[in-house]
Amino acid sequence: MKHTLSVSVENTPGALSRITGLFSGRAFNIESLNVAATLDPTLSHITLVTRGDEFIIEQIIKQLRRLVDVFKVVDVSEGEFVEREMSLIKVRAEEESRAEILRICDIFRCKVVDVSPKSYTLEVTGPESKLKAVIELLRPIGIKEITRTGTIAMMRERKTV
Amino acid sequence: MAKMAGKQMVVEALKREGVDVIFGFPGGAIIDVYDTLEKDGTIKHVLVRHEQGAAHAADGYARASGKVGVCIATSGPGATNTVTGIATANMDSVPMVVFTGQVPTALIGNDAFQEVDIVGITRPCTKHNYLVKDVKDLPQVLKEAFYVARSGRPGPVLIDLPKDVQNGKAEFNYPQEIKLRSYNPVIEPHGKQIERAYRLIEKAKRPVIYAGGGIIISDAYKELRALAKAMYIPVTMTLMGLGGFPGTHELSLGMLGMHGTYSANMAMANSDLIIAIGARFDDRVTGKIEAFAPLAKIIHLDIDPTSIQKNVKVDVPIVGDCKRVLKKLLDAVKDAGRPAEAWRDQHQAWLQQLDAWKKRHPLTYKEEPGVIKPQNVIEKLYEMTKGRAIITTEVGQNQMWTAQFYKFDEPRTLLTSGGLGTMGYGFPAAIGAQMAFPDKLVVDVAGDGSIQMNIQEMATAMEQRLPVKIVILNNQFLGMVRQWQELFYDRRYAATEFEMTPDFVKLAEAYGAKGFRATKPEEVDDVLSKGLEAEGLAIMEFAIAREEGVFPMVPAGKATTEMLLV
Numbered sequence: 153m154k155h156t157l158s159v160s161v162e163n164t165p166g167a168l169s170r171i172t173g174l175f176s177g178r179a180f181n182i183e184s185l186n187v188a189a190t191l192d193p194t195l196s197h198i199t200l201v202t203r204g205d206e207f208i209i210e211q212i213i214k215q216l217r218r219l220v221d222v223f224k225v226v227d228v229s230e231g232e233f234v235e236r237e238m239s240l241i242k243v244r245a246e247e248e249s250r251a252e253i254l255r256i257c258d259i260f261r262c263k264v265v266d267v268s269p270k271s272y273t274l275e276v277t278g279p280e281s282k283l284k285a286v287i288e289l290l291r292p293i294g295i296k297e298i299t300r301t302g303t304i305a306m307m308r309e310r311k312t313v
Numbered sequence: 314m315a316k317m318a319g320k321q322m323v324v325e326a327l328k329r330e331g332v333d334v335i336f337g338f339p340g341g342a343i344i345d346v347y348d349t350l351e352k353d354g355t356i357k358h359v360l361v362r363h364e365q366g367a368a369h370a371a372d373g374y375a376r377a378s379g380k381v382g383v384c385i386a387t388s389g390p391g392a393t394n395t396v397t398g399i400a401t402a403n404m405d406s407v408p409m410v411v412f413t414g415q416v417p418t419a420l421i422g423n424d425a426f427q428e429v430d431i432v433g434i435t436r437p438c439t440k441h442n443y444l445v446k447d448v449k450d451l452p453q454v455l456k457e458a459f460y461v462a463r464s465g466r467p468g469p470v471l472i473d474l475p476k477d478v479q480n481g482k483a484e485f486n487y488p489q490e491i492k493l494r495s496y497n498p499v500i501e502p503h504g505k506q507i508e509r510a511y512r513l514i515e516k517a518k519r520p521v522i523y524a525g526g527g528i529i530i531s532d533a534y535k536e537l538r539a540l541a542k543a544m545y546i547p548v549t550m551t552l553m554g555l556g557g558f559p560g561t562h563e564l565s566l567g568m569l570g571m572h573g574t575y576s577a578n579m580a581m582a583n584s585d586l587i588i589a590i591g592a593r594f595d596d597r598v599t600g601k602i603e604a605f606a607p608l609a610k611i612i613h614l615d616i617d618p619t620s621i622q623k624n625v626k627v628d629v630p631i632v633g634d635c636k637r638v639l640k641k642l643l644d645a646v647k648d649a650g651r652p653a654e655a656w657r658d659q660h661q662a663w664l665q666q667l668d669a670w671k672k673r674h675p676l677t678y679k680e681e682p683g684v685i686k687p688q689n690v691i692e693k694l695y696e697m698t699k700g701r702a703i704i705t706t707e708v709g710q711n712q713m714w715t716a717q718f719y720k721f722d723e724p725r726t727l728l729t730s731g732g733l734g735t736m737g738y739g740f741p742a743a744i745g746a747q748m749a750f751p752d753k754l755v756v757d758v759a760g761d762g763s764i765q766m767n768i769q770e771m772a773t774a775m776e777q778r779l780p781v782k783i784v785i786l787n788n789q790f791l792g793m794v795r796q797w798q799e800l801f802y803d804r805r806y807a808a809t810e811f812e813m814t815p816d817f818v819k820l821a822e823a824y825g826a827k828g829f830r831a832t833k834p835e836e837v838d839d840v841l842s843k844g845l846e847a848e849g850l851a852i853m854e855f856a857i858a859r860e861e862g863v864f865p866m867v868p869a870g871k872a873t874t875e876m877l878l879v
């Protein structure tokens with residue numbers, strides 16, 4: 153099962169390598185990892201997507217919490233949550249494919265962020281499944297380069313009081 | 314407030330943390346701290362002969378005393394030499410603080426002379442570590458390091474000190490109390506879990522307590538004994554738990570696992586309730602995991618949530634300090650108010666069964682005329698020391714024979730590398746233990762292979778006038794590996810036979826120590842009593858049956874009931 157973990161860590165130099173070291177050292181897998189600052193300058197926020205059965209996920213969460221630098225770990229995929237990922241895709245745009253690319257862009261609400269005589273660079277945002285779909289549609293046209301942010305996620309606020 | 318240099322802060326912190334002795338070896342990158350220690354003159358420094366020795370000695374000091382052990386080394390090779398000692402302490406949850414010198418901050422990352430990223434190297438084998446880049450952070454780091462090392466599940470903490478940080482100055486505000494938002498070990502157990510545990514215990518017909526190193530770490534020896542006695546529950550111990558419950562008690566089943574007793578392994582396999590206390594279901598204990606304790610419900614108490622449900626599914630997890638949890642469980646037992654006889658009757662059939670197993674296959678060995686049996690040496694050592702010595706061991710058969718045939722009755726009397734299994738641990742650890750307890754008898758039970766891994770510390774022991782005793786069980790083999798080759802590799806003794814070993818008696822003499830050797834059974838008593846009574850450091854060498862094995866033995870990957878017996 154895929155799990156999305158939201159991890160708050162002390163903003164210290166070693167913290168990230170402690171976390172990645174934990175995953176490699178214990179043979180847990182990381183599908184994606186995103187690190188960024190938070191409102192509190194002393195904490196960083198990590199969104200981590202991993203896979204495993206319930207025992208492995210339980211171990212991963214406990215092992216993360218055990219690190220002296222880790223402040224908080226939440227398995228956001230336990231409940232209702234929103235997740236997003238962004239990708240920049242540079243796609244070959246020749247005369248005959250330009251219209252097709254723009255049509256795909258339209259359907260998936262992508263943005264064209266850079267244009268050259270031979271390429272478009274698109275910005276795509278959405279859940280991982282949407283990114284996959286866009287990539288699959290663009291692939292036959294010719295993807296020249298791609299970068300992805302990795303997933304970020306947040307629990308949904310409760311709708312009822 | 315007057316400013317203080319980083320090197321002085323280190324010495325001040327040692328004093329405030331109550332450190333009276335440290336183990337180390339100097340070099341250019343740590344010379345400033347050494348200079349400050351020398352000028353200050355209040356902290357005893359033991360100069361080792363190899364930094365691995367310093368780390369193991371600090372570890373032995375910590376295990377014997379329960380206090381934080383401290384060692385110190387220079388940058389680069391000094392730092393890397395401590396790594397095996399750090400990893401050893403980490404696997405066995407030993408509180409330790411390691412100081413290493415580092416090149417000046419401006420040179421870090423430059424491949425400077427004797428530079429190594431020791432914080433990176435030790436990240437996976439410390440509980441936590443620090444590279445101090447600004448002397449202003451040092452007081453907080455020092456306080457944190459000792460706190461993290463000794464609290465919760467203890468472990469080694471390393472502080473890397475660049476040379477300019479040692480010499481830089483800042484205000485020294487040493488925190489009295491410390492609270493870290495990201496590190497809060499759970500000490501008090503959840504009341505609900507205690508209740509659930511008690512309800513399982515109340516119903517169990519064939520319960521067994523499986524006690525581990527956590528008992529010793531948390532000083533829960535009295536509570537464990539009271540609990541077992543109150544309810545007539547038999548106790549088996551891991552290698553790390555030995556001494557946590559008296560080995561001579563009628564409820565003791567001895568050690569369990571790969572080289573555990575027949576009765577202990579049979580107890581686990583047939584039990585309907587396992588109460589695991591401060592033990593981590595290591596593979597040496599469970600054997601083939603699918604076949605482990607098939608009939609039992611499991612209560613698991615441990616201070617570290619990651620130990621729980623790591624290898625086996627648990628019915629009642631209890632996170633907390635062993636001593637606190639056991640106290641609460643004892644209260645629950647008292648509150649329930651069942652008379653002792655009721656408990657005894659409930660477990661009588663089970664205790665009888667265990668007795669029958671004990672009698673069917675007790676720990677034993679075959680006597681052979683004219684040949685010294687290692688088990689017999691350990692039995693005699695036990696008799697002569699009246700079980701009152703602090704015993705350290707090396708790794709291998711010597712370690713297992715000690716675990717089996719020396720009956721440890723008190724906590725902190727067996728110091729052994731269980732998790733990492735580090736050959737060369739025992740002797741420097743004995744030096745550390747002797748520093749902690751100058752008046753106690755400290756004996757390292759060694760193999761002829763292991764003792765050579767840190768033999769250089771003979772000079773340290775002589776210099777400090779430490780009367781450590783070394784018992785070498787000499788089979789001229791890397792015996793434990795040879796045993797595996799005999800059993801599972803068609804007796805192909807690849808690289809396990811020593812064609813040359815030094816003359817250990819002469820070696821002792823070369824260091825100015827005493828040396829004694831026994832080659833026949835009738836010499837054993839004499840050599841032991843001479844060696845134990847000798848003044849100062851002594852080696853007692855026993856030429857033992859060369860191809861003696863350790864039994865029972867559960868072959869790796871087999872169920873623990875599939876024991877090879879004597």
Ligand SMILES: Cc1cc2nc3c(=O)[nH]c(=O)nc-3n(C[C@H](O)[C@H](O)[C@H](O)COP(=O)(O)OP(=O)(O)OC[C@H]3O[C@@H](n4cnc5c(N)ncnc54)[C@H](O)[C@@H]3O)c2cc1C
Nearest residue numbers: 525526527531551552553570571572593616635731732734
């Ligand atoms: C050659 C060789 C053979 C071996 N054979 C055997 C064998 O036959 N049988 C055997 O048992 N071992 C054997 N070992 C040792 C084995 O490898 C493990 O080291 C050992 O089984 C672990 O013991 P433990 O479970 O008590 O855990 P430890 O490593 O002692 O861990 C202690 C546990 O207690 C917890 N704890 C710490 N402090 C507290 C506290 N205050 N409160 C509550 N919990 C706490 C920790 O979180 C941890 O889970 C062998 C080792 C070697 C080298």
Ligand SMILES: Cc1ncc(C[n+]2csc(CCOP(=O)(O)OP(=O)(O)O)c2C)c(N)n1
Nearest residue numbers: 709710711734736760761762763791792793
């Ligand atoms: C540093 C280290 N290297 C290798 C091993 C693997 N090993 C485990 S037991 C053993 C044999 C130890 O020989 P000795 O000290 O003579 O003890 P014996 O088993 O003969 O009693 C070896 C090589 C180890 N545990 N530690």
Ligand SMILES: [Mg+2]
Nearest residue numbers: 760761790792
């Ligand atoms: Mg040997």
